[in-house]
Structure formats: structure tokens, C-alpha cells
Amino acid sequence: MKSPVFLSCVAAMLLLSEGVRADEWGTIKGRFVFKGDAPAAVELKADKDVEVCGREKLFAEELVVGADKGIRNVVIFVRDKGVKVNPEVEKATKAKPVEIDNKGCRFEPHVVFVQTGQQLVIKNSDTVGHNSNVTPLKNSPTNSLIPAGGSSPVTFSSEEPLPAGVSCNIHPWMKAWVVVRGNPYAAVTKPDGSFEIQGVPVGDIELQLWHEKAGNLADVSTAQGKADKKGRLKVKVAAAGTDLGEIPVEAAAFKK
Amino acid sequence: MTTMKIIPACRLLIAGLCVAAAVGCGKTPPAYFRPNMVEATKQRLTADQEKQVATILLAMFGTPDDPVCLPETGLDEAKLRLAAGPVRSDIVGRKNGLYREHCAHCHGVTGDALGPTAAFLNPYPRDYRPGVFKFKSTERADKPTHADLVRLLHNGVPGTSMPSFALLPAVQVEALVEYVKYLSMRGETELALMRAFFELDDDAQGKLPETREFLVDETLSPVAEKWRAAADAQIQVPPMPADIDMVASIAKGRELFYGDKANCVKCHGVTGLGDGQANDYDDWNKAIVEIGKELASGTTKAREASTAGMSPEELSEHRAQLAWLDKFGKVLDGDALEPRTIPPRNLRHGIYRGGRRPIDLYYRIHAGINGAPMPAAKGTVPPEDIWHIVNYIRSLPYGLDGELGADKPMLARDRF
Numbered sequence: 210m211k212s213p214v215f216l217s218c219v220a221a222m223l224l225l226s227e228g229v230r231a232d233e234w235g236t237i238k239g240r241f242v243f244k245g246d247a248p249a250a251v252e253l254k255a256d257k258d259v260e261v262c263g264r265e266k267l268f269a270e271e272l273v274v275g276a277d278k279g280i281r282n283v284v285i286f287v288r289d290k291g292v293k294v295n296p297e298v299e300k301a302t303k304a305k306p307v308e309i310d311n312k313g314c315r316f317e318p319h320v321v322f323v324q325t326g327q328q329l330v331i332k333n334s335d336t337v338g339h340n341s342n343v344t345p346l347k348n349s350p351t352n353s354l355i356p357a358g359g360s361s362p363v364t365f366s367s368e369e370p371l372p373a374g375v376s377c378n379i380h381p382w383m384k385a386w387v388v389v390r391g392n393p394y395a396a397v398t399k400p401d402g403s404f405e406i407q408g409v410p411v412g413d414i415e416l417q418l419w420h421e422k423a424g425n426l427a428d429v430s431t432a433q434g435k436a437d438k439k440g441r442l443k444v445k446v447a448a449a450g451t452d453l454g455e456i457p458v459e460a461a462a463f464k465k
Numbered sequence: 466m467t468t469m470k471i472i473p474a475c476r477l478l479i480a481g482l483c484v485a486a487a488v489g490c491g492k493t494p495p496a497y498f499r500p501n502m503v504e505a506t507k508q509r510l511t512a513d514q515e516k517q518v519a520t521i522l523l524a525m526f527g528t529p530d531d532p533v534c535l536p537e538t539g540l541d542e543a544k545l546r547l548a549a550g551p552v553r554s555d556i557v558g559r560k561n562g563l564y565r566e567h568c569a570h571c572h573g574v575t576g577d578a579l580g581p582t583a584a585f586l587n588p589y590p591r592d593y594r595p596g597v598f599k600f601k602s603t604e605r606a607d608k609p610t611h612a613d614l615v616r617l618l619h620n621g622v623p624g625t626s627m628p629s630f631a632l633l634p635a636v637q638v639e640a641l642v643e644y645v646k647y648l649s650m651r652g653e654t655e656l657a658l659m660r661a662f663f664e665l666d667d668d669a670q671g672k673l674p675e676t677r678e679f680l681v682d683e684t685l686s687p688v689a690e691k692w693r694a695a696a697d698a699q700i701q702v703p704p705m706p707a708d709i710d711m712v713a714s715i716a717k718g719r720e721l722f723y724g725d726k727a728n729c730v731k732c733h734g735v736t737g738l739g740d741g742q743a744n745d746y747d748d749w750n751k752a753i754v755e756i757g758k759e760l761a762s763g764t765t766k767a768r769e770a771s772t773a774g775m776s777p778e779e780l781s782e783h784r785a786q787l788a789w790l791d792k793f794g795k796v797l798d799g800d801a802l803e804p805r806t807i808p809p810r811n812l813r814h815g816i817y818r819g820g821r822r823p824i825d826l827y828y829r830i831h832a833g834i835n836g837a838p839m840p841a842a843k844g845t846v847p848p849e850d851i852w853h854i855v856n857y858i859r860s861l862p863y864g865l866d867g868e869l870g871a872d873k874p875m876l877a878r879d880r881f
Contacts, residue, residue, distance in 0.1 A: 340840035341840075349606035353843070353844060356725055356845055378732070378838035381742075381744070464769075
């Protein structure tokens with residue numbers, strides 16, 4: 210019953226799946242934890258547009274540590290320039306635009322990851338006007354007015370070596386960060402401090418670890434070794450997955 | 466045998482001349498470009514790395530007396546030579562050294578805005594090195610066109626210390642514009658080189674690749690290309706309707722000024738006096754403010770650290786950190802001026818830095834002001850509405866409208 214058509218179909222499927230074979234890709238995961246007493250959240254005082262911005266309490270978000278000591282908003286990305294990219298992961302991450310919302314006079318989320326060529330939409334759900342001043346190092350800076358209910362699209366053509374800042378000149382306490390990379394391999398830690406980067410090619414790879422307050426996370430120890438002075442960590446990615454475990458960061462690292 | 470004798474004699478003579486040149490006969494030493502020490506220190510470059518950047522820049526751009534421009538810059542070397550060097554006359558009696566005659570005392574020989582008079586001016590002179598210019602006819606992040614810079618030199622910048630150079634012959638203005646572009650490209654290339662160290666892989670051993678690909682294709686060309694692209698990046702402005710009802714337009718402009726969409730009121734204030742958001746900095750000053758903060762907290766942290774339980778490795782790191790903090794403090798003292806906030810423009814004065822033509826105001830509103838907090842209205846406010854705002858703003862100095870109407874006269878001393 211094995212018709213030549215069937216056989217060639219099987220052959221074609223084998224060929225197609227060659228590029229995305231499951232055992233060639235692995236997942237990197239881990240969890241950043243704060244070592245020491247978790248700092249108390251610092252409340253900010255809104256002195257502009259108080260009727261809207263003062264409605265809900267605002268807190269400084271440069272260092273957010275959860276009750277479980279997890280450090281939120283740590284940025285992890287693959288440094289290697291010519292890294293092999295898993296087409297499925299690329300497609301999934303690039304599927305829709307990334308959004309930052311101006312909501313309650315803060316940016317939500319605080320840190321986003323966008324790929325080169327992918328659209329970043331900065332929208333405004335507030336009833337007051339904002340502006341979003343994006344200051345990258347390699348890409349052109351932009352600063353658009355974003356009226357109540359409006360939005361402004363931004364795309365980046367080059368990779369950024371470090372996250373780019375986003376601020377609002379009308380409400381100076383507002384701050385967000387954009388990680389711009391040329392591949393889908395970046396993550397921002399969740400409220401519990403955990404992260405996961407999927408579909409990374411198996412083998413040796415170098416990660417960059419960064420946090421808004423601490424800068425490059427120098428010298429942190431993981432299950433896969435210690436990061437260097439520039440916050441770079443060499444990791445071996447296994448098809449079965451690579452767990453960096455609990456990554457403790459000393460309180461002193463954030464005293465910048 | 467004779468050549469053997471001549472060579473040492475020559476060497477002696479050259480050495481003698483060098484000594485004479487260095488000691489001089491009452492002559493000042495040749496001018497040099499100051500390295501961007503703020504960036505070098507921020508990036509924690511080693512002495513060797515600083516030296517490598519200086520060597521590369523010397524090869525790519527030459528010296529203030531002897532500028533070099535690679536064909537990729539698109540610059541006209543003949544124009545540069547007219548502007549470069551000490552003030553002098555050439556063999557046909559033509560004035561040379563124009564930049565040092567007219568610009569260097571404020572903008573500095575390097576274009577770093579650290580000339581001897583810079584500290585006394587408010588606002589400070591422009592630092593060309595980041596390649597950011599405010600008053601132009603192109604989109605926010607784009608470079609100014611050649612004509613923009615010529616116009617700026619012709620008109621000066623009203624409300625600042627930048628005078629008009631309208632009395633200079635056109636050929637001299639051309640030379641100066643070319644030289645400003647040259648200094649800006651050099652400064653931007655220097656910044657790119659200094660920042661590139663961070664991105665190096667370990668096997669580069671802290672040294673930038675001295676290849677044509679890296680230095681020219683990846684570093685210089687993108688900078689030069691932005692200057693070249695400016696000519697085609699002019700904002701297309703639909704003309705203001707000739708039959709516009711000015712009274713209605715001003716009323717519409719007022720509505721937009723106070724409205725949530727254009728939101729001008731947030732910074733320029735309900736009075737239009739520029740008394741809204743007043744504690745912001747421009748990009749040049751903000752960079753120094755941020756470094757100052759990092760330095761202050763870094764010093765506190767270093768002082769708090771106890772050296773008692775440190776391993777030899779940690780101790781040497783601690784010392785390196787203290788040395789870096791100490792160096793940074795000194796660099797800021799010498800290479801940065803005290804940061805100042807940027808007040809939003811007082812629109813009741815009728816003084817517009819980037820020019821007073823309606824189209825100049827249109828450009829400012831459409832594109833925002835690069836390097837300053839002023840955002841772009843482009844995409845949010847349609848062109849006809851921008852024209853209404855322009856008309857309203859142009860009416861403000863005459864007290865025709867707003868909180869300070871003609872019926873509420875204002876004392877001159879309160880206008881500041």
C-alpha cells in the first residue's frame with residue numbers, strides 16, 4: 210500500500226522537520242531571588258494631574274521584590290550575535306505587536322521585550338495625555354505625544370546592547386524599559402522572579418543578565434556557574450532543558 | 466658610508482627642531498581634540514582602551530590643525546581646511562581658521578561645548594558630539610539639513626548667546642557648517658567606539674578590531690549616512706490655507722493648546738509663560754545628572770563597605786572602585802558643566818530660538834525638539850490643527866488671548 214506519493218510525503222516531512230527537531234532546542238529557566246531583607250516599596254507622590262494620577266497609589270518600580278523574595282523585571286537575553294533561531298519560536302514571539310500601556314500614570318508592563326522589526330505599540334488608557342520619550346543607544350530616539358485613548362507605534366531596526374529607557378516628560382516619575390534583540394531569546398522575570406527562554410539551540414551560549422537598579426548583574430552565582438564582571442554568563446543548553454536554579458542576588462548589588 | 470653619517474645628523478636636526486617646536490619661541494602648543502572623558506570614564510575604559518580610541522580617531526579625523534576626512538563622510542575637505550587651524554591668512558590673503566575665530570571660544574576646539582566662555586552662558590552652548598541638533602526642518606531624530614545649519618548661522622539663536630553670522634561671506638558660512646558637521650561626526654564616532662568596548666566578546670581581549678569593516682562600515686558610515694539622508698528627510702508641510710479665518714484659527718488653536726490631545730499647557734503653563742513642568746532636563750544635562758546620582762550613591766556604598774572581611778581579590782576590586790569614583794569626580798569637575806534644568810519656552814516673549822517664521826513653529830510642533838523634552842505632535846495632531854496652534858502661539862505675545870488678556874496688563878518685570 211506504500212504509494213510513491215506517500216513515501217515522498219514522509220520524506221518531505223522528515224526534511225521539513227529537520228530544521229526544528231525537538232532534540233536540537235532546549236529551554237533555559239531559573240529564578241532570581243533577593244538575598245537579605247526585602248526592601249519596602251517606596252511610595253511615589255504624583256504632583257501632576259493629581260485627579261487621575263493620584264487616584265491609585267504609585268510605587269517606585271526600579272526594584273520590585275515579592276513576598277517570596279523573587280526579583281521581578283530582571284532581564285535575561287542571549288548575547289551571541291549569530292545564534293541559530295528556531296523558526297517556530299520566532300514566529301510565536303513575533304506574532305503580535307508588543308504593548309506598553311500608560312495606565313494610572315505608570316507604564317504597564319514596566320519592562321518589555323521586542324524583536325527588531327516587531328512593532329511596539331505605546332498606548333494610553335488614561336484620561337490624561339502622556340508622551341513617551343524612548344531613548345535607545347543604537348536606534349533613533351522618538352518622543353511622541355500620546356493623547357488620552359491614543360497610541361503610537363515604534364519599531365526598532367537595530368539590536369540594543371542594553372535595554373532602552375522610556376519616560377514621560379509630563380509625569381517625570383514614569384519609567385519603562387524596552388529590551389530590543391534581533392532574535393526571540395530574551396525574557397523578563399515574572400513577579401516571582403522566574404523566567405523561561407524557550408527553543409534555544411542546544412550547545413554553548415552566552416547570556417546577559419541585567420536589572421534596572423543593579424545594572425549588569427556581575428558575579429551572580431547560578432547552577433551553571435558564575436556571571437562575569439559584565440553580567441555575562443556562559444551556559445550549556447541541553448535538549449532536556451537547562452535549569453539555572455535559584456539565583457541569589459545580594460542586596461548590596463542594588464545599592465547603586 | 467656617507468649615508469650612514471647623514472642619517473644620525475638628520476636625526477639630530479629633526480630632534481632639535483622637535484624640541485624647538487615643543488618649547489617654542491613663545492608659541493602656543495598645537496591645538497588638540499579633547500577625548501570624551503565623561504563617556505570614557507562611564508564605560509570604565511582602561512588607559513590602553515582610551516589610547517586605542519584616540520589613535521583610531523587620529524587616523525580617521527586628523528587634528529584640529531590638520532583635519533582628515535574619509536570619502537565616506539561625504540565632507541568637502543577644502544571647506545574644512547578653510548575653517549580649521551589657527552586664525553591666519555593664506556597666501557592669497559584669504560582668512561583661514563574660521564572655527565577658532567568665531568566658534569571655539571564657546572563650542573570648544575573639539576565641539577564639546579567646553580570652550581572657555583561656555584560656563585558663563587545660559588543656556589550652555591551646543592555640544593556637537595552626540596550629533597543631536599534642535600532647530601531644523603527634519604523629523605525629530607534626523608540630522609539638520611545643510612540649509613538648516615546655514616540659516617541658524619545666519620540668524621543666530623534668539624534668546625541665547627549664539628549671535629548672527631550674517632555679516633560673514635557665504636563661503637565662510639559654508640566652511641563653518643561643514644566644519645560643525647565634521648566635529649559632530651567625529652564626536653559621534655568617538656561615542657560609538659567607546660560604547661563598543663562593552664559589546665566585545667571575551668576573545669577580543671578588550672581591544673576593538675582595527676578593520677575597515679568595523680571602523681568604517683559599521684561605525685563611521687552609519688553616522689555619515691544620517692547626515693546624507695537629512696537632505697531628503699525634510700518635513701512636508703501643507704501650506705496654511707490662504708483664506709484662513711485668523712480669529713477662528715486662533716480660537717481653535719487655544720482650544721488645542723489647553724486640550725488633552727496637544728497638551729501644550731502641561732509644560733508651557735496655563736499662562737503660556739513656560740511655567741508648567743519646570744524641573745526637567747535636556748538630554749545633554751540629564752546625562753550629567755544621572756552620572757552625578759550614580760557617583761553619589763556609589764560613593765556612599767563604597768564608604769559603607771567594610772574592608773575587614775574582604776578577600777585579597779575583593780579588596781583589590783574595592784580599591785579599583787574607589788579609584789574609579791575618584792577619577793569620575795575629577796572628570797566631572799573638569800569636563801562637565803553644572804547641570805541646569807530646561808525651562809519650557811515662555812510663549813509670551815515672542816522670542817523663538819529656532820526662528821520666528823510660522824513654518825519654524827510648525828516644524829517645532831510637528832517634530833518636537835530633539836534632545837529636549839518637547840514631544841512630536843506628528844501623528845496625533847493633524848496638520849491643519851498644527852497650523853491653528855501656530856496661529857494661537859503667534860498671538861500670545863500680544864495678549865490677544867489666554868489668561869493674560871489685553872485687559873489684564875502685565876508688568877515687564879513679571880514676564881520672566
